Amino acid sequence: MDSRIHLHELIAQVKQRNPQLVCLQIPEGLKFNVTEIEDAFSKENIPVITILDPSFGACDIADDKAKLLGADLLVHFGHAKMMHTAQNVIYWPVFYDFDDRFVQDAVAALKKDTFFSAHKKIGLFVTIQFHSNLEKIRKGLEEGGFEVHTGKGDLLEGQILGCDASARNTISEKCDAFLYFGDGYFHSLAVAYASDKPTYQFNPFTKELEHLNAYREKLLRVRSGLINKAMDAQTFGIIVCTKKGQMRKTLALKTKAMLEEAGKKAYLFCMDHITPQSLIGVQCDAYVNTACTRIAIDDAQNYTKPMLTPAEVEILVGQRTFANYKLDEIRHFGTKVE
Structure with missing residues (x-):
């Protein structure tokens, strides 16, 4: 490789x-x-x-x-x-370029896993760094006896991001399980967080297969606690990012109106790089992040006040039930960011 x-x-x-x-x-x-x-x-x-x-x-x-x-x-x-x-x-x-032997070894490792090999219809995802090998990985899995699906969302065929796993939506009903082929957790957890289907990650560097569903269970427990904590908040700071691909001003305005209709006070703040240090001194009881979707999720423990997603505000004000929890994603359509 x-x-x-x-x-x-x-x-x-x-x-x-x-x-x-x-x-x-x-x-x-x-x-x-x-x-x-x-x-x-x-x-x-x-x-x-x-x-x-x-x-x-x-x-x-x-x-x-x-x-x-x-x-x-x-x-x-x-x-x-x-x-x-x-x-x-x-x-x-x-x-990253894989040779055929590398893919064969990877498929052999997957087949040895009792849990993974029990699934026959696999949804396969990669990030852009591994995308040039997508068909090679698909072929290897198919030769190993799996039926493989690669969805097309807003990005390239089979490609996901930590903020956009829309490729999952087009193939979910066809699959028994999902497989992310790559390293790191930022992108793979976007699939695991947004689905209750068995989700796996194969790391091509360590050649290890990991089951990711426990991360989803932990996420839901943490997010439930933060939403409950924010129930008593009276003032909310809604954060808008000035990075072009993360700026969701329309969503921020909608969220502000939603909170105000529920009797809360809401303020709009903008930043380029969002950090806990940037919020020191701001007198708000809780915050809502409309920038990179993973700031509220991955960095929650770094903030002294609850940091919610817009979809979690819907739960807070009673427009959505927690049983219908929705992962915040940024959808990209040409020049439009939603």
């Missing part, structure tokens, strides 16, 4: 656009390659400047910063296109 940046192909595309200055946006995992990447551009006499601010995904596109820097082209590394931008952008995912 190997990761590929394919700089020669990228530079060829950049040359076709004949930019005067190229701005590079690098995710944390590629920062150890940043000087190598700049050197490759310099050898071709292409002026570059690299943004080293944290990049949280294609939702966090730095086209405004590129424009401020006077660049006429932005290269966004590590992620696939999520939305339209006004600035000239090349999205450049970095893929």
Whole structure:
């Protein structure tokens, strides 16, 4: 298995656009390659400047910063296109390449698991880093005796994000279980949180299979406790993010009206990077996050006041029952973020 940046192909595309200055946006995992990447551009006499601010995904596109820097082209590394931008952008995912033997070993490990092998109809998901191998993984599973489905949501076929697992919705009724093929929990838990079907994760680096349903059970217990705690809150701060792919102002206004109709006081706040430190001194009893859907979920323990999702506010005011708990997701339709 190997990761590929394919700089020669990228530079060829950049040359076709004949930019005067190229701005590079690098995710944390590629920062150890940043000087190598700049050197490759310099050898071709292409002026570059690299943004080293944290990049949280294609939702966090730095086209405004590129424009401020006077660049006429932005290269966004590590992620696939999520939305339209006004600035000239090349999205450049970095893929992991598997050989056939690796996939065969992975399927053999899956078949050895008593619980996983009991399922025959599998919904398969990957992130963009593993997407170039999707068909190879599908074929390996099918040769191993599984019926494999890959749904198409707002993103590429079979692709999910931690904030958008809509690919799951198109195949859920066809599947006995879900399998996420990749590392880390940010993306895989989006599937586990939003479904009561058996959900598994195979980590290609450790070659370990993990059952994720216990995470959903724990999530529901934690979220129930936070909603109950927020029942007594009288003042709510509703957070709007200025990152283009996370800005849901319409949803924030709707949530504000919902709280006010329930007799609560609601305030609108905006931030680019949402942290507990940014809220120090603000006099609110609870908060509602309309930015990255996972801020309220993954970082709940870091906030001293309850941090709810918009869907949880519906439960708070009696418009939804907890039995019908809904995971907050950001849906992307071209230029529109919902």
